Amino acid sequence: MYDVAIIGAGVVGRALAYTLSSFELSVALIEKENEVAMGASRANTAIIHAGFDPTPESMMGQLSVEGMRRCYQLCEELDVEHRKTGSLVVAFEESQKSVLEILYRQGVENGCQGLELIDGQETRRREPKLSEGIQAALWAPEAGVINPWEFTLAMAEVAVRNGVVFMPDREVTGLAWQGDHYQVTFSLPEVVQARFVVNAAGVNSDLIHQMVATSAFEIVPTRGEYYLLDRTVGPLVHSVIFYSPTTQGKGVTISPTIHDNFIIGPNSEIIEDRSDTGVTRTGMDHIGEMAIQMLPSLDLRANIRNYAGVRANSRRGDFYIRMSAEHFLDLAAIKSPGLTCAPSIARLAADLLEEAGLPMRKKSLWKGGRRVIRFKEIPEEERQAFIKDNPLYGRVICRCETITEGEIVAAMKREIPPVSIDGVKRRAGTGMGRCQGGFCGPRVLEILARESNRHPLTVEEDGMGSFILTAETKGGCAHD
């Protein structure tokens, strides 16, 4: 019997697991995929929003600035890649300018600091490549970019280190209240019992909600597609550039990534199939056009990857956070800026659980913190000595991003080891560059198989069933 079962190992479930791991509680984190951060938490714009977007009355407005500040703090404590870049919302026409003023006022009320309304000339002084057509902008110095899956993983690793049980490959299919606890059932013949259940199932959060309560909200899955451009086009922009919302809807964003590449997107399309993360020609063309309007010199041929994420939007237009049934907490409809708000959502969730009767006693022994060795960050003069002690850090496996075998092997030894090629990618950063794993893929597969004692044929690229190799050749394995 667990004290708490959290459904969904996205950033929200993870932030809560992290928070709860410091209390005397037994916690299970249940996830349908084979890994942490397989939903919206891995396919998003990766921005730490400053907090001027949501209205002050909304839950999002109340959680944004707290979340943003806590994000930066956690990034420092957990050694998560991030950079405070600041952001600009740019306006081309009068109607957009008045939107900027509204955003400014909202921001001030939400507690953002350093907001500034600037004219077109000043905008281009700060970001020289931006279009001459831009007339005004809202500058928010507190915005930044983050490595979203590392953020999720980092909290997950600390949670697991402190006793949280991670249960991947389990899709929750039923929840039944037994008078003092829930019976959680899966597609597998297995049952988990927990006194409290937390719904952090992202785009499926309405379905989980309906297992215990009457429908109070409905998820409208809304897909956003992206381009990822190679850093050789850069530097395009230094800060995050948002297109000011118009009557035609929200515009796209151009943002640097923590790895100095550039993200362009997303569009916004309501889709039927919640799991459809495919990209479309229409979507890509639309994003391209919008982006070129802001950045006329943009060259989309530097594209190294297109991807898409699905937002857990609801018609209410806000997060849905409340105790919806006996011992059942919804952290549902966590749309953008859900990544930024995850830490404040977790704080609020812990408060709500305590109010609902979950006993919260701090653990006397809690091991926080996290350090990652990134070869690229080791000062030049220390590298020779470092490799002498750790020769694996001298062998480059990913040539685009200069990731060494040492970093991959270290990732294999962390609290939640990767099970797939993309799992290694999300931890060590291999295959993120312009050749997208073409060169390092076979090498990573070999290391992954070796370090986890698996046969190469069983290694997946990403989610369950995404096998890369299908058989041995007629000649058999060349290497044994």
Add this chain to the structure above:
Amino acid sequence: MTERYQLIVIGGGPAGLGAAIRARENGLSRILIVERDVELGGILNQCIHNGFGLHYFGEELTGPEYAGRVTDRLEGQGIDIVCDTMVLSIESGAEGHRLCLMSAKEGYRFLDTKALVLAMGCRERTRGAIGIPGTRVAGILTAGTAQRYVNMEGYMVGRRVIVLGSGDIGLIMARRMVLEGAEVLACVEIMPYSGGLARNLVQCLDDYGITLLLSHTITRIKGKSRVEGVTVQQVDASLKPIEGTEQDFDVDTVLLSVGLIPENELTRAAGITIDPRTGGPVVYENKETAVDGIFACGNVLHVHDLVDYVTEESEEAGKAAAMYVLGQEKEHPEKLEKEAIDVVAGPGIAYTIPQKIRPAGESEKTRIFFRVRQPYKSPKRLVLRDGEQIIASSRRPYMAPGEMEHLMVNQHMLEMIKGRTLVLSVED
């Protein structure tokens, strides 16, 4: 502590090896080859098919055999070799060049050299570079990655295959997959012609009954975890998919053979001018780049169809590097620079190598390599002009983008047009 070499060669493929050997033969004694992989040979090691060496060795060899021939020549030459070592950066100064090297064995270190040959080869274009819509699933590989799995690691990468792009590696892998028991449903090419060698089209597709769909492309990849199918559409003259021409293929694997890109990250970071048309550095007739004492050859310079030409080109670069180090160049570089002739790709021509010629160069004749932009099935004339004046010309019965061509120019012709611009074009 830094050591000083006369010449360092980056890359131990046929280009690097050819350059090192020729530099040795021309009098250099302190030469180092740095190779990132655990063995020499470069991409040849995974090309187990026949068809290498017809021009150069006069016989048909497999890739590894060709690599073996070239590596054998290193024997007893006293050339230093380090494998499993990556060059991370190049810094050029008045005295020469400083390279940063990294390996598990020797760690992180710097080496100095007077001259440098870039021979890093090329890499494959990926799905992102061409932006195919659909889901991101397993079973989408570049043909070269598939080649490595199949030929070097001993694993199959799929059962029902479609090949996108008709580059040589794709054609060769189509055949290889069939030989390993897979079914290859089609090879799909967006252009109205193939970018591969004619001989590969016959020997890899025709002989195995694999359909080549020209003016078609994949417009959607379907699947949840692994490829479950693709949609193929015909394209119009502007390469846009034509509605109503959709065909679905039930495949579990998509092999991409959509082009190669010279691997010039190091080159770019070293501040060497890159030609956007080749993706490689701009070079003079002796394969010297815009930076003194840095030469380039092989696929890092422009993508070659035949390894034989790689070897020949690398020998020119190796010899020129030796002459540079030994101070045997005829004239002062600054004077030469003023007299340099620009070679420009005119109508019908995709690019030229070299892009610049210094007429006081060593040889009697200068060879200009190039590719045409589109196939020419009827005889055409290649003309190299200085304004109205024809400097060289030659008639070709047939030309195609897949095949590298060259044109010889006499030295005495060049002497007369110092500092001018030559345009190479296809004419009737």
